[in-house]
Amino acid sequence: MKGIRLEEKTWEEAAKAIEDSGGVAILPIGSVEQHGKHLPLGTDSYVAQGISEAASAATGAVLIPPMWFGWCPHHMVLPGTVTIRPEILIEYLYDVLGSLSAHGLKKVVLVNGHRIVNIVWMQIAAQKAQEAFGIRAVIFDPAYMSKEIVSALDFGPVGHAEEIETSHMLHMHEHIVHMDRAIDNPVKKTERYSVDPSYALDTLCYVPSRKSDQEKHAKESGGTSGSPTKADKNKGEQYHDHLVQRMVEVIEELRRKDV
Amino acid sequence: MKGIRLEEKTWEEAAKAIEDSGGVAILPIGSVEQHGKHLPLGTDSYVAQGISEAASAATGAVLIPPMWFGWCPHHMVLPGTVTIRPEILIEYLYDVLGSLSAHGLKKVVLVNGHRIVNIVWMQIAAQKAQEAFGIRAVIFDPAYMSKEIVSALDFGPVGHAEEIETSHMLHMHEHIVHMDRAIDNPVKKTERYSVDPSYALDTLCYVPSRKSDQEKHAKESGGTSGSPTKADKNKGEQYHDHLVQRMVEVIEELRRKDV
Amino acid sequence: MKGIRLEEKTWEEAAKAIEDSGGVAILPIGSVEQHGKHLPLGTDSYVAQGISEAASAATGAVLIPPMWFGWCPHHMVLPGTVTIRPEILIEYLYDVLGSLSAHGLKKVVLVNGHRIVNIVWMQIAAQKAQEAFGIRAVIFDPAYMSKEIVSALDFGPVGHAEEIETSHMLHMHEHIVHMDRAIDNPVKKTERYSVDPSYALDTLCYVPSRKSDQEKHAKESGGTSGSPTKADKNKGEQYHDHLVQRMVEVIEELRRKDV
């Protein structure tokens, strides 16, 4: 297992690792939810964990065991999805941050593998923890941290289980990606609406879809929004490396700041 | 007072207005917080209320009395700021939406005058209300709904109390805008960070600033981030009209959808 | 707009106004709920805001933007009513008081336009805020603060949308009072029960009516309890001036006390 993993250490080893890290922790936060017919339910968690492990190994930041579940009420229409209320996730994350802070991990990178949906409650928890514990918490989200590489690689827009996620999973966990079942469902042009952080036009803000809307959508597309058949393992690797490199930069910057 | 204001009507008049509206309500949500040395504390609320009134008048959507206060813990360092915990705002808005739904207002435009900070708790409340009451709620935020006009008018980046907000306020409430006290504090280029929804580079996600960081910032700039001296009343009018027009389009679209 | 309104001031102006006020704030708290066929839904909020504005103008106490919504589950049977759970209102008000306290507004007059129903949660919030923030909060309610003038003016008993509220609204907002639609529904003599604070006989304490009881009531009376046709604009003015004068006295007394 890669990275400076907290769970593998005795408390004496943990004390040393915390000191060596400069007080920086990485906490991967994902989601277990439908990802179309070709990607596993754990995709968002694999994303968060994969880039976190690599950045921990590269920097010595302490890797915290992951939060597997996120907020995804709109995906409950397809089997296997697990959703937690955001008000509970806020308090749960708040307690994790309070515990880490008590041991000197006062600079925390919250790594989100679930894109826009998790960010809202992570913001609230991060602010609350910053105020209560005097820590620094930043939110690192692949969709917001890959605008440049996504453009360079000429990926299509951010959707769900689309070519970006699929390419990334091909790079990390090819054995559980089923390209033969991938179905394209190109991101629809909706009036004044997009979940792509690079969207340049006027847009309403995101609200998770209503169940009735989502049911129709799930039936049509098998849960995919985008063009997974365009996925490319090599692009996935470049995408992965870009994100890891960005996380390394963020950690180095955190180390330069005071708490 | 402009718009189809709920508070001015008897319950019989309200029943008729609700029917005439096609079940569409507009709820302005603002913030009372420092806006530099030249703009009033209520700026965000004035923004939400101003565009909401105009869109209500133009469409017959029912205008709900405003929520004056929002989430702004980072602005508490300057006098007059009022902040409410997001978990309370979520439940408060949830109850408002439940009440409106009970009377047939099942399509609601949540108009946010406070940009990125309010959006998080509004998303949670909107999802929760959609699921519990079977309503449709959309979040209309000026910063996200003005990408096109901001670019066309050649405004600088979104900051705080900058030329965009100042121009808008000059158009709406010139008598409480004090251009003689406006101080420019150009938006800093921070590594991998921006609150402008049009920002095209990789970025961390927003977390309200820590109090210690904010105190330094407030002292330097008087609370402004951006270049208010470039504000222009005429541009403010075009900006305002653009937002109102966009809200009219959103309302028309909501009317076409089922609940 | 009358009064020393917080929302109209820059933070520098607010700082000065707070100092000039002696640390006294006025917070109007109303309700949006059915008020019979002749009064607008916002009546309780207009009442709270109207007397608060006048007292702010007369004393220099800082006028805080209003809380429009209150607790009125029993009025949900008629269109347009908005009710918030009292446990949410408590926390919301608590946060407002915490914010005001942080800026030096440590003596607060909570002005209730919604009579007995709002008072309960305001008491809980006021105590909680007094203990947490070391402030002084008093609850100023028109029904309890007008026993003397109501008797002097020979008004009938406190009901709902009755001649007292109607007279007051005629004085403040005549254009949205519809006397032609006013229907009398004299306050019933109920065994051991009254909501009038001047009631001299044994009585059970108030509990908001059950929905089934309220539905019957609403149909019979159109939501009115009392005799609005006896309303008198001139009496309304005297009633208004009495309340404003009382609030001025309360503010002067608060100024004499320590925090």
Added chain:
Amino acid sequence: MKGIRLEEKTWEEAAKAIEDSGGVAILPIGSVEQHGKHLPLGTDSYVAQGISEAASAATGAVLIPPMWFGWCPHHMVLPGTVTIRPEILIEYLYDVLGSLSAHGLKKVVLVNGHRIVNIVWMQIAAQKAQEAFGIRAVIFDPAYMSKEIVSALDFGPVGHAEEIETSHMLHMHEHIVHMDRAIDNPVKKTERYSVDPSYALDTLCYVPSRKSDQEKHAKESGGTSGSPTKADKNKGEQYHDHLVQRMVEVIEELRRKDV
């Protein structure tokens, strides 16, 4: 032990008692708090329990085990006082009412021995339970239900541990009333303020005293407000009988109403 006590019955006996009662329960709610130098801490609970037992015995209404503790943060300055947060008391009472309702006790007399302070949270709990469980709950408070007899007996104003409570306790539990330690501390004329429900002048609404104010008060008076030395055992009996008779009337009225 007097009354139809739930705790003494087997579930079969309880089922019969519930049927015989017409579905009416009596729930005594008190407080354990300082009552001056001459009355025991449990006074408010003894009051609630004493009149409840007698009314249960007289009517066959089912007597529920008491809630001993109430909300009394202002009395914490003297030893032995126990206070529970009102938001917890609300939920606790709500659950009791839900349980009673499940067994057919759908008409409940909430008997408060703690006067104005407990009433607020009891109102919120009663409304919430009425809406959720379809029950009828009334709040029976000695101070509000004794206006007539207090006037007839020529008692002084309601204060704390004053001649009314002391007379009542002399009638019920003379062995733990210490008249030799009773100290008079006549109710002060405060501008626009009183806790007596018969007070005919303009008044602010009740908020529990701030700890600093209460500390001064406690030292001066030993916790008493009023004139306990005027207590009279015979008057206490008449007062007691009046309250019991009133509760019997309330129960009979509840039996006539539907649920």
Added chain:
Amino acid sequence: MKGIRLEEKTWEEAAKAIEDSGGVAILPIGSVEQHGKHLPLGTDSYVAQGISEAASAATGAVLIPPMWFGWCPHHMVLPGTVTIRPEILIEYLYDVLGSLSAHGLKKVVLVNGHRIVNIVWMQIAAQKAQEAFGIRAVIFDPAYMSKEIVSALDFGPVGHAEEIETSHMLHMHEHIVHMDRAIDNPVKKTERYSVDPSYALDTLCYVPSRKSDQEKHAKESGGTSGSPTKADKNKGEQYHDHLVQRMVEVIEELRRKDV
């Protein structure tokens, strides 16, 4: 009434009693729930109160008024049962402990008459109070504190309303024990499951029964699990004395420890 009862004392007497007690309080916590056809609903509360009174009298520890209700959702299938949500009981007990702590009662014996079901929430409340108030709280449960005597007296296994509880009640409150209605329903041998703390085999942990399972059970057995017809008043006395003696030992040990 036996024991050093807080409710009977004035605050001056309470102050002295607290000092004399060495800061030790006893808080009896029970349940009002079905106990078969022969035992009263209040059995668990009588158990907690009975041994607490005796231990208070023997040691001078201050006896706090009881919490009558506990957590017993599974017994709601039979009339008269009252259950409170554990999250509410936690906060309620937390507030009681906070109040006691404020007056110097910093060593508290929480006496549970309801066996395994109450213990869970008591543990959470006790930990929370220990951390917040710096007190010591121990949980004294008859089932766990009687392993030795139960074995010596050759009682059968712990069930519900079985010979142990019945014997104890015969000793304490014979007049409300109806031996003529006692029905045996021997504790079933369930694979890998027991609620007896002396059970020596592998076992799943306790979870309150599902309502559907409980309904079947209640109909078969009248709510009893065990052999109440084997109850013996004399054994009940020895059992009672054993528990009181154990509580005396616990109190003496608490007195020796620091806070």
Added chain:
Amino acid sequence: MKGIRLEEKTWEEAAKAIEDSGGVAILPIGSVEQHGKHLPLGTDSYVAQGISEAASAATGAVLIPPMWFGWCPHHMVLPGTVTIRPEILIEYLYDVLGSLSAHGLKKVVLVNGHRIVNIVWMQIAAQKAQEAFGIRAVIFDPAYMSKEIVSALDFGPVGHAEEIETSHMLHMHEHIVHMDRAIDNPVKKTERYSVDPSYALDTLCYVPSRKSDQEKHAKESGGTSGSPTKADKNKGEQYHDHLVQRMVEVIEELRRKDV
């Protein structure tokens, strides 16, 4: 990776696995907390996950991603420990169970690797979920499910990081067990107190230690309670196999029961 892991499956595969499982899920719940100088912080989570994986593989029950963190406030005195408030863990687990139930996983084995401390909140969550979702949830705890094998293997009493846990970890994850650093700290004979579920004498119930007590303890023993130097890898294997076999039996029994 062993077992039928939910996260590895697409939603179509998950649907099939759920059907094949007979609706049975296994949810491992651990803790990240100090385990002496020789065992890793993740020990409790490894325990829960290790036996869950094996039982999933053996039975086809669906393995849910783990909850890594538990309730362990008393271990916060040593570095690396992460504790979550039990009221948050309850709601978090409740949501997981609600999600699983929505997809047909209505029989859930909650596997606890953290012994007595986690059980309390798991009981509350399990009851709440059973009532709300109509599921069956059982709590499988190694300490309670190994009484027989622990006796047969002649292990010493349950403590913390003692020979039982150490043997188990030697079998599962020898590379992160540091026998050279193991320090014996035999379980103390405390009057009327033990955390061993096989303890046959009278005992108080468990409450997590106060921080001050725990600090002393941690310094003396390095966090161990028991005799880890007696650990034996072969015994660890037998212990492991016993637990897995027991879980298989529990799952088979669940399959025979209705929901």
